[in-house]
Amino acid sequence: MNVLIVDDEISAIEAVQNGIQWDKLEIRNIYTATNVKDAIRRLGDYPIDILLSDIEMPMGSGLELLKWTNEHVPNVKCIFMTCHADFHFLQEAMRLGSLDYILKPLDYSKVEHVLSNTIEKIHTESILKENSNSWIQNKKTVVKQFWKDFFLGEISPNRDSLTNYFRQKRLDFDLEKGYLPILIVTKKWTEEFSKVDQKLLQYALRNIADELVVIHETEKDMISFSDTSVLVMLRMNPGLDVKHLYKRIEECCRLLIDAAEKYIKEIVCCYVGLKQTIYDMPAIIESLQEGDFNNVIYESNVFFLHQWTFHKAELDYSDNSTAKWREWLKQGRYDQVLIEISARLTTQEQKITINRDFLTKFSRDFYYLIFAFASDRHVFINELFGDERSFKLLERASESLDDLFVWVNHAMDLMRNFDKTNANRDNPVERTKTYIQLHLSEEVSMEQIANHVHLNADYLTRIFKKEVGVSISRYLINKKMEMSKDLLIHTDKSIGEVAMLVGYYNYSSFNRIFTKETGISPQEFKNNYKSNV
Template structure:
């Protein structure tokens, strides 16, 4: 469908206006509306009431010239294309009209072909401008994403870190950078959220963190881009001013204010890692050093770190005596172990000699100590610590001192709860008692539910009770069935289901084999005996 255009004709001579309207073929030229005005004032009133695409205006009018109107239109309605007409072939008029932005300049009387040609020219210009405006709007909307994609591609080495490759990409993507610009990267990392968040709420807060960084860190003094990264992190790429090589004076203060704002309003502990000035091709290297600095910051939250000021002691570190801790663990001294671990890590933090590698060593040694104790008692560690909370704490354990202590405490307490609460045999007996109504009550199933090795469980159960697990389960089922048959009016089929037999015939055969009577005979004999005892008691 072709676009339609609105035309305004302005001339102080009414017959000229009427003649132009008569000559115009509105359908052929796709003109939907034609407005008329006889003075500059009337023309301005039309503009204020209706949109006008093309203005056809006389230059010489008694109450204000067409040139004055043209200047006013270009200032207030720049999208309108103007064609001026006049009775005098004056070069001065033509020159001024073109300088003011008139699209064409026609002499009266205007031949129809020339008029149509001028209107077609105006329509073409409007179409080109419209396409350009649409492209510019789309480009403006998507430009931040294009810039963000550029930095991500560079950091992920999709774009080679070479001057020539970067220069080509900048040109192809029409990016606002030059090869001699310098940038300052700032890595922002959320260490932890202060409350539980679902995925939607976390995304909302991450968006708020980005907007807040734009306002508090970039502000008005520096231009730059914010590149979202994985795991609640983002990279701020500041564009440095020419000749600016160091860290801008207010930046550290702005980052600290941003950290305080995030802690107060966005429920998170966060840190900022400020890099060093670099050309675009040098940025991946600086970013790699920033991520190493972030990874090794396992001791501090809500702080600003400078890449150039990263000084860590190189003194050898003595690891704790895990054998001593193992003795404490066997004795159940869980609070002492957690206190010892916390004190040890606190000393390392004060001496500035703790990093991610050290936390990894402590994590592995501590885990080995706990798992060794569990193995001695036949407890499957992967079952005991297979719950979501244990898995989450284990994953985060080496991220920080805080997280490692939280994992140590959880691990020690959960392990000792399993070994101290009651004997293994008591646990198994309790489990069997609570699940007698289940058809499948096997040795392996019981072992899985109590986190124990099946063979280990069988040995200690037989040693302490004199029964195998399967014999004990059968004995308990028959014992409970006898109780229900003798003391309740439950249907025999219900009694069978209550002790784990869905097949009535199978229950009857098993019961008769071990009790010497069928369930029905057992009920009659025991209920008669119970009635007889009750009668004797009453007669007394």
């Protein structure tokens, strides 16, 4: 019996080598590797029986190594080592398959116990292999590959193509049998997990599904369909009672849903297709995927394709809700807006019609409400929602009802805080006057002023002239001239210095504008004042 130990830390490998009584376990050879690449090389060079591997390594994870092993040397048994101390619930789920899971720091007596059980399992399978041929051992792999090729369109769904494929691969598929797919999808996790941990949980889900989805009088093929889904294909005789079949499937799926939530913290939905010929399977799978795509209510459930009713996403705004909510926001009634939105989207009748298209349309209309809020307060919308988190939440708002509510609550909090922070904020005209007064010594552009008060330049120009009676540019020149006169009269500064202090860095420009505005040059103005004193 040969063992391969894989860990990126050499000290950890040495600890395992020295801490376990290998002779007691009848382990003949112990090989080691410090990364996935080296491990794959060892698996190719030596007849490995047991793989004892760390999960997280810098040059490829243990999960990647397991995937390669399952594809190329499927008889090797894998045991994972990890520091995730909060994964006790996962151990029970893992025992449903051939994979076991040991926590670090290692308890060597427990490791020996797990290795002993694994060795016993290998001996048992070895006895079974002696009574069968290699084809039986590889059949599951060939069947899984067939379904993948079939659903990817590599094999045409007609009798000749399928017959030729089955003949070449030595598969005993009966084209006259009935087929029924069950798509099992993880909708969300009830706890926070890393990407690596999520892959591990999906592996556990497949094991649980294989253990619990047992339909008598059928043959079952289990396929990892995507990163978040498992596909179960049932094959059965044409005469099997469909009503009884659906009842048994629902019972199994309910057990699966409960186990997934309890052991691996996943919210799972099962989508059950129709019992049809093998030629109909690609279209039925596509319908199941469409149903899952439009299932934006992330609650565990079992859905049967023959019971589905598709609805168009129609928003009922007969009472002009958006306009009403806009008025409520003007009045500071944020909670009332949230309460009404929640009431509209969480009734059982409403949930039936909610799909991706519905969420997209609602998000669009709610964004109009935000735009109206910004317009009513004379600010740019980016001043409210220009941060990266707001952008990401808006992107996800059409993926699920939960995501939509997260976005709505986030937006309402930002609007509430804005109003609270700016409760005594001056109007934009007064802010424009203040900004000009503070920046008379600079060359101020219209764009700078508009950006400061967060308004469109044309709009600011219109409301300023309406309230003040002159344009912003005229008001700016008037203030500069007032300050120039005061400096010329009450200080001994030169005309060049005065020009600089009122934002004219070119003496000729200041002289020309002052002469035009007053009728005399700056020097004449200064001389006239002194002669009258």
